[in-house]
Each structure stands twice: as structure tokens, then as C-alpha cells.
Amino acid sequence: MNAPARGASSRVLLQKLRDVLASREGGQERLDKIVRVIAATMETEVCSIYLRRDARTLELCATEGLNAEAVHRTRMRFGQGLVGRVAETGRPVNTANAPRTQGFRYMPETGEEIYSGFLGVPIQRLGEALGVLVVQNKAERAFSDDDLHGLEVIAMVIAEMTEAGAFTGTAGASVVTPHQGPxxxxxxxxxxxxxxxxxxxxxxxxVIAEPVSDDPEAELARLHVALHKLRGEVDRMLDDDAVEETGEAAEVLQTYAMFARDRSWIARIEQGINEGLAAEVAVEKEQSSIRQRMARMSDPYLRERFHDLDDLSNRLLRLLSGQRSExxxxxxxxxxxxxxxxxxxxxxxxxxxxxxxxxxxxxxxxxxxxxxxxxxxxxxxxxxxxxxxxxxxxxxxxxxxxxxxxxxxxxxxxxxxEKIAMREEAQQKYAELRDLPASALCGSIVSLHMNAGLMADLPSLTGSGAEGVGLYRTELQFLVRSKVPRRAEQAALYSRILDAGKGKRVVFRTLDIGSDKVLPYMRPADEPNPALGWRAIRLGLDRRGVMRMQLQSLIRGAKGRPLSVMFPMIAQFEEFKAARKMVLDEIERERKLGHVLPSNVEVGAMLETPSLAFAPEAFFELVDFISIGGNDLKQFFFAADRENERVRRRYDTLNVSYLSFIGQIVGRCAEHQTPVSFCGEDAGRPVEAACFAAMGLRALSMRPASIGPVKHLLRQVDLDEIRTVIDYARTSGAQSVRPSVEGFLRERGLI
The missing domain is CATH 3.50.30.10 (Phosphohistidine domain)
Incomplete structure (x- = not known):
């Protein structure tokens, strides 16, 4: 007798299960009927369904062949036994002799030790394990590819029903109803x-209420209508004026368009529909397979290409379901x-x-x-x-x-x-301080500036009470584009930023890319430690064409107004001299071309590496201003990666060593009358800001929303008193001055 064509068993099973799936019976009755139908159709002595009861535990929810008393009593962790292995790996297990297979776990209450042939497939949705579907035989039996394929199709349908809550609320079950409850x-x-x-x-x-279809032709028609719309969307992306006809960005979109027409991808979806699946389920089945393959890939390029397919699947699902696509x-x-x-x-x-x-x-x-x-x-x-x-x-x-x-x-x-109401009340209080200086009780005045990176930030300049923009991150314009912005585009943007500043000082930081900021059109460097690698000024000095174009754009965008430029990640004096010379060279070039020059040019540096704090005297004499880049400086000072949650919170900003180091930097700048500010997340935290000010910093740059709270505290404290508290904590041997400073402020009802 000839073996049936692949997929025939799944069609038969789906036809037999259709009435069960559509019935209004309770969840347990449905589960019991499903395992009976599968066991009878596949001619197996056992069929069992294990469903996830929490993130890492499976529960036997229905069985035909194993001891009925084990239902809702047998539980196992992901990874335990063959069933747990299927859930853990998301991959089938097919063995002719289960008890002798490595990892087999004997569950005495089930009575399964007498069964040799074992086939288990994951019940999963978009790569997430929801359970395991198992068939077993007493005789040693290696199940066929057709058996495996048919069972996977059925498992996909069970996953959809599980997601829709079809099996919850049954007597004795511990399975939680999905998408309900807090x-x-x-x-x-x-x-x-x-x-x-x-x-x-x-x-x-x-959530697909009817995962099985009895009209494949209608489902195929729906699929091809949605595919036609999908290709139209992709073609419009390619025709966008923002995308050049050649270049890496265009190649990415062309690859995207190719995938949208990929016959093998479409054929696999069509096969699922021909087997009796609804079009959405067929797409999700293929998408789950894609995500499994992505999880096993180490090659970043291949992972990115498979991510394109995953994203196309999402777009196709939106179109099929009628969900928003825009x-x-x-x-x-x-x-x-x-x-x-x-x-x-x-x-x-x-x-x-x-x-x-x-x-x-x-x-x-x-x-x-x-x-x-x-x-x-x-x-x-x-x-x-x-x-x-x-x-x-x-x-x-x-x-x-x-x-x-x-x-x-x-x-x-x-x-x-209530918390939202309290915040709104506090914001109203901060708004009343908007036009007042951040003057401490001791008479010291701290200049508060805002950080920005988008035109959308600039309306906050007036509303927050900021005295200017202490850091404008120019790389965001590059990060959100599919290609390098043209010189004219950059110049126009920088001009609009200065217009929005309405005469207030705006400090432009040149491109800080590399490390975690990889441009979409720039192939990332293969570096074992990118935060310490080819990034920021190092990349700019090596790729001088990009740096020159940005400097030209900044000079032209100034349109005769003052221009402040700051270079990131300066680690030694020679880097700053080389970068500063580029600025002066471009100004001279623009002068010879007859272009309007800025009325004044300041060239500064971000102090983000401890090495720069020990630069020669000539550096502090040459640089026009210094901004302490607190985020990077802190990670380099403590050798603690700020992207690593295990270590990034281990070291306190108000650690005595770090705060003393900040004081040394302020002291060196004071010797040479070099303006210095502190820029970063910590500047926007009121207690930290007060401590920085007490250490001599008179300019801080932060998020616009932080200016109000920082100003509110600074106007209520005497910086000399806080410095006394800091000095006492430092001499007492404390690791951090935080407990002492916060205790001092708490006693006065200020925090």
C-alpha cells in the first residue's frame, strides 16, 4: 500500500476535529474529544495534551491511553523528561524507544513506562511554547515524516484555541485563562x-476564533489579496524620494521586496491553507518556523534577513485580519x-x-x-x-x-x-519657577541647560525654563534615516535648531556613533568591546569625509550666528587638537568660498574618559569649554558597562571616589578659567545635582523635565552646608556620601 501524500493525515485530522473545535462544550470535554480523535485517526494507543500552567511548568490536561487519574495531577518543568525537552527547545522529539532515550523521566502515576514509540511536538504560537502534544505506542515505532507534519499542524490549531481561551475554566485545571486578569x-x-x-x-x-477552514479556495483568495496589498506597500517604500536608487539602504529594501515575492515562503503558507488551516494560522505557522530558525542563528547578517521575513509576516497578518497597517x-x-x-x-x-x-x-x-x-x-x-x-x-x-x-x-x-495627580501638582509648582534663576541660599547661581536630539525637543526650551541647550545630539538625525543626510539637509536642520533656540546658546555635539549607536546604513565593526572601540571622535578622525561634511553643515547652518561645537569621547590632547584644526580649516575654506561665517565659534570637548582629566595644561588652555559626559565617564571610571543590568547599578554616582574625581576636574578647569558643565542622567536628579553644585559645578545639562525639580531643590539649599556634609562623609570613611546628604535634606523636609 502506498504511503499517503504528505499532509493528507493533517487534512483528515482537521476534518474530524472540525466539529469538536466548533462545539460549545466545556474546555475539558473539548480536550478529551481531541485526544480521542487524534489517537483513533493516527492509530496510536496514547494521545496526551500538556498545557502550560505558568511560565515554566506543564500540566497534563487530557489523555487517551494514560491513567485518567494523572490528568491535572502530573506536572513537570520545562526541560524535564522528553515532554519538557520539547517545550524547552521548541523542537519535536521522535523516538522508537522512549524509556531508553536520554532524558526520559518516569512519571509513575501516568503508567507510561509500557509505551516505547514516542512523538512529541510543541504547541506553540509565534515561537512561544504553550504546551506539548504527544502520541505514544507500546510497540517500538519511529513515526513517519507525515505523522510528524500532521501532528504539527494539529498542534498549531490547538495553540490558537489555547490562545483564545477554549480550554480554560475546566474542573481541576490549573491553566490560567490567557489575556485576562491583572x-x-x-x-x-x-x-x-x-x-x-x-x-x-x-x-x-x-486571536483567531476559527483556526480551521473548510474552504481552502476562499482562504487562498484572501491570502493573495493580502499579498498584493503587501507588495504594493513595499513598492511604495522603494519609490520613496528619501531612498536613493543605489546604495546599501536601497539594497535592503530591494531584498525586502524580493522576500515579499518569494515563492518558497508563499508556497509554505499555501500548503498550510490546503491542509485546512485558516490563512492567518498558516501565516503564523510559517512565522513560528522562521523565529525558531532565527533563534538558532549566530550569523548577524542571516538573522537580519530572517527578521525581514518576520516583519513581512507581521504586515501580512495585519492585512489579513483587517488590523491597522498605518x-x-x-x-x-x-x-x-x-x-x-x-x-x-x-x-x-x-x-x-x-x-x-x-x-x-x-x-x-x-x-x-x-x-x-x-x-x-x-x-x-x-x-x-x-x-x-x-x-x-x-x-x-x-x-x-x-x-x-x-x-x-x-x-x-x-x-x-493619585500618583499622577501628585505629579501634576508638582509640575505646576515647578512651572512657577520657570523664569526664576537656580540661585541657592548661599548666593551661588547654577545655570541649567537641556539636552536635546530632535526638533521635537526644542519647544521644551521655553517651557522648561532651560537657559540653553547644553547638548544637542546630532547623531539622532542620522540614526532615523535610511541614508546619510545630505549637506544641505543637515545645514537646514541646524539652522532651524538655532532658530528655535531664539538666541539661546546651543551646543552641537558632533556625531557620536559606534558602540551601541550603529547607523542603519553602516555595517557594524566586529569588536569584542564596542564601548571601548572604534566610535565617536575615533571614527570621525578616521572617516574625515563624514566629519568635514558635518562641520561644513554646522558652519553654514549658523548663518552668521554664534556656533558652539563639541567633540565626543576625547581621550587625549592630540585628538582634540586634530578635531579643532578640522573646524578651523573648514572655517577658512568657507571664508574663501565667500560664505557667511559664524559671528563666534567655540570648540569644546566632552570629558568622558578619565584620561582626559589628566591631560597636559595646554589642553585646558586651548579648549573653549568642557562638558563632563557623566553617562560614559561613570562606566569607564567604575569599569561597569551601563548596558549590563548586573553591574550598572552597583556603583553610586555619589560614591566618594567618583565625587572626588569630579571635584578634581572642576579644580583643573578653575585653574585655567575653562568653563565646565556636567551633562547626563545624573545631572537631572535633584540630590545628585545639589552635590555636583556643592563640588563647584555651576552649569548642568539634563532632560527638560528634570529642570523644574532640580531648580526647586537648588533654590532651597545652601551649597556650603551641603559641601560640609560631603566633606564630613568623605573623611569618615563612608563609601558614598548619599546617606549623609539625603539625611541632611530629609531633616529639613526638602526630600
């Missing part, structure tokens, strides 16, 4: 602020929830968002920089939030503490709203 996440602070709003999923999350329909105040997101994608959503919650991400990522620029609360590394949430769910985001409440209880929501 869920709490403790993540990592990305951007301060609090927000409440409806969930807006960046990736489509489609971001224009974003509800105001929505909370964006995603696995991860790039800076350009986040900018597409813009200020309409109330907050952002990511499953992944690092505190120095581009998305964090954009979120800070837009003043949007952001929490990173929030476990499974993108898989738990559904569009429209209520979500609370506390960027101050790194907390997220999904579908919160009323008591949590009430407390959260």
Missing part, C-alpha cells in the same frame, strides 16, 4: 514619568507595547503616545534616546508583556520605578491615579 511586571527604568492608557501593540496579536490611527495617549522597537519606528508614532513598554531593550538604546526626547515614560525588559497584552487593554506605566500594571485591579488604578 499582570504585574518589574522592568528597568528607561524614561521617567507615569501614564495610564490603552495598550497599542506594535506587532499584531490576533500608524495614523494611533489613539492619543495610547501605551505602545512591543518586544523591541527602533528609533525611526518610535518616531513614526510620535507624541501621540502616552508611554512605551518593551520586552527587551537597553538603557542606552536608540529607542530610549527618542523616548527621552519625546518625554514619553518608558519601561524596558518587561518579560512577556507583548504576549500577555491585547490591543485596548488598560495598562499603567511607572517609568520612575520601572513598574507596569496590565489590566490592573481598581485599588491599584486608584493609587496610580
Amino acid at each position: 499582570v504585574f511586571f518589574k522592568g528597568v527604568q528607561g524614561q521617567e514619568g507615569v501614564a495610564e492608557g490603552p495598550v497599542l501593540l506594535h506587532d499584531p496579536h490576533i 500608524k495614523g490611527g494611533v489613539p492619543h495617549g495610547a501605551i505602545l507595547v512591543a518586544r523591541n522597537i527602533g528609533p525611526a519606528e518610535l518616531l513614526d508614532y510620535g507624541r501621540r503616545l502616552g508611554g512605551v513598554v518593551l520586552e527587551e531593550g537597553a538603557v542606552s538604546s536608540h529607542a530610549v534616546i527618542v523616548a527621552r526626547a519625546l518625554a514619553i515614560p518608558l519601561v524596558l525588559q518587561c518579560g512577556r508583556v507583548a504576549r500577555e497584552a491585547l490591543d485596548g487593554d488598560t495598562i499603567l506605566v511607572d517609568g520612575d520605578e520601572g513598574l507596569v500594571h496590565l489590566r490592573p485591579e481598581d485599588s491599584v488604578r486608584t493609587a496610580f491615579r
